[in-house]
Amino acid sequence: MKILFVKPPLNPKIFSYTRYEPLEFEYLAAAVPEHEVDIFDMRIEKNLMKKLRTFKPDLVGITAYTCDVNTSKRILKEIKIFNPGIKTVIGGHHATFVPSDFLESYIDTIFLSYADKSFKEYISALNNGGDLESVANIGLVKDSKILFTKRETNYLNLNSLPMPARHLTHKYYKKYHDSYAQKTALIMSSRGCPFRCTFCACWKLMDGKYATRNVESVVEELKQIPPVSKIIDFSDDNTFHNIKRAWQLVEMIKAHKIDRKYKMYARADTIVKNPDLFESFREAGLEYLTVGLESIDDGGLKEINKKTSVKMNDEAIQIMKKLGIYVDAHLIVYPRFTKEDFSNLFQYVEDRCLFRNTFAVLTPLPGTDLYADNLKDLAIRDYDYFDFGHSIFKTHLGRKEFYKQLANLYRKAYAPGRIIRYKLRHSRRVPENPDDFYAYNTDGFSFWVLVLMYIISVPYFIKMLNIHKSEPIRN
Numbered sequence: 001m002k003i004l005f006v007k008p009p010l011n012p013k014i015f016s017y018t019r020y021e022p023l024e025f026e027y028l029a030a031a032v033p034e035h036e037v038d039i040f041d042m043r044i045e046k047n048l049m050k051k052l053r054t055f056k057p058d059l060v061g062i063t064a065y066t067c068d069v070n071t072s073k074r075i076l077k078e079i080k081i082f083n084p085g086i087k088t089v090i091g092g093h094h095a096t097f098v099p100s101d102f103l104e105s106y107i108d109t110i111f112l113s114y115a116d117k118s119f120k121e122y123i124s125a126l127n128n129g130g131d132l133e134s135v136a137n138i139g140l141v142k143d144s145k146i147l148f149t150k151r152e153t154n155y156l157n158l159n160s161l162p163m164p165a166r167h168l169t170h171k172y173y174k175k176y177h178d179s180y181a182q183k184t185a186l187i188m189s190s191r192g193c194p195f196r197c198t199f200c201a202c203w204k205l206m207d208g209k210y211a212t213r214n215v216e217s218v219v220e221e222l223k224q225i226p227p228v229s230k231i232i233d234f235s236d237d238n239t240f241h242n243i244k245r246a247w248q249l250v251e252m253i254k255a256h257k258i259d260r261k262y263k264m265y266a267r268a269d270t271i272v273k274n275p276d277l278f279e280s281f282r283e284a285g286l287e288y289l290t291v292g293l294e295s296i297d298d299g300g301l302k303e304i305n306k307k308t309s310v311k312m313n314d315e316a317i318q319i320m321k322k323l324g325i326y327v328d329a330h331l332i333v334y335p336r337f338t339k340e341d342f343s344n345l346f347q348y349v350e351d352r353c354l355f356r357n358t359f360a361v362l363t364p365l366p367g368t369d370l371y372a373d374n375l376k377d378l379a380i381r382d383y384d385y386f387d388f389g390h391s392i393f394k395t396h397l398g399r400k401e402f403y404k405q406l407a408n409l410y411r412k413a414y415a416p417g418r419i420i421r422y423k424l425r426h427s428r429r430v431p432e433n434p435d436d437f438y439a440y441n442t443d444g445f446s447f448w449v450l451v452l453m454y455i456i457s458v459p460y461f462i463k464m465l466n467i468h469k470s471e472p473i474r475n
């Protein structure tokens, strides 16, 4: 069979221009090696119809984060109109949690959850005239209904997965970069997370379970990633949950002398409990660590069930700064924020010398407890806006003022003047206490990089000031 995977184009409403390789398709393609597979990345290429004419797929698969649902449906509809004989399938986070959104005549099958096994079985059944209803975790669209097959947690053995079919995206490799334009590759070493944050559904995609790959295969894969990627980002929800395994991973990376730079995600409590582990990862090339600090007060952390504290977050920042690991701080902007809250949030990052900040508006993504608990109170229902940049909830300040404050928060947090203030502050005093983390680093930014970013971000700033004008608000 000929299978084409389509990554939808970037949603113009979102504030990110980051592009990573579609690891989901590299995994799915690897699951069906006996078939002819190609990946068409519409964030880079435009002419899908031409691709359909030349490649002539029997089946097209598309993925959709919530903010891509409308676009993905539009694309699948166009494909069915182009050739009704092409099977159309969809999967990913949104399809897992709200499959009914894809109950459309132009969609044949909806895949729930991790689909490495189900996709392989589905293709095999299709190809050999087998029984599609015997494939677990799918929804077959028939007669304006979805026929769900049995639900199985069959995706826990990550060691049974083949290596992702990276050769299919080599043609795009130079175009995959992080938000600071550094060429980046993506790798998966574990799936799932034992925590239960209310704004996150990643743990539900794994039915609450946590699974890891053995470290030998992770290291083998690291060796295969083309050197054009300057950074290797771990897609894991929680790479460090199994501490023993994390030690094995870092020791294996060192033993194999793999000289790469890594970007990973860790919880503050894990960092605080295991500073020596992170020291070892730093030596092995860990350069950027994303940490969900989320809130600057314990009440905010409790509300989202983060199971951390402000004190813990401070200790984690201190450890990372001392180790010279750049902190990618994730902080939530709550829709109830007053002007004072915005200003306190800026003061928080200023005091802690946090330079790489994502200020994510609290977003009830479908599948999360936050969504289930607030379904009636959503101010916006159009999925295009579920991107952490728009407020899906009503805002205390009113939308115009809320976005003005958010834009100013970003402007102040990425202002080149912060570097000057930082340098002045530290030229005046040598820290007496070696634990004084303010003295350690500016998260990899120099004055001139920030000047450049400041200039580039002007259109984003203007866009943020004005987004309230085009939002589809429900009364």
Ligand code: B12
Residues within 6 Å of the ligand: 009, 010, 011, 014, 015, 016, 018, 019, 020, 021, 022, 023, 024, 025, 027, 028, 061, 062, 063, 064, 065, 066, 067, 068, 089, 090, 091, 092, 093, 094, 111, 113, 114, 115, 116, 119, 186, 188, 200, 201, 202, 235, 236, 237, 365, 366, 386, 387, 388, 389
């Ligand atoms: C790396 C990453 C990115 C990368 C892109 C990665 C990529 N693959 O293209 C970047 C940094 C660009 C990114 C951007 C964004 N991201 Co992101 N990202 C992730 C992260 C950390 C890993 C994704 C990944 O590649 N996983 C590895 C693959 C193998 O797993 P998978 O995608 O789940 O795929 C499996 C199944 O879902 C299924 N499947 C998926 N698609 C399909 C399609 C078919 C046909 C089939 C059969 C099966 C199938 O099978 C796959 C193999 O088992 C996840 C968190 C997470 N752990 O999932 C968030 C996550 C996916 N991101 C999220 C969000 C919200 C965003 C942004 C909106 C954030 C922003 N404002 O910038 C943007 C959207 C960008 C866009 N639409 O283009 C949310 C999505 C939730 C949702 N319901 O929409 C997640 C879940 C994080 C969260 N906070 O909850 N992201």
Ligand code: SF4
Residues within 6 Å of the ligand: 193, 194, 195, 196, 197, 200, 201, 202, 203, 237, 238, 267, 292
């Ligand atoms: S936000 Fe992070 S720690 Fe919380 S459940 Fe999701 S992956 Fe786990």
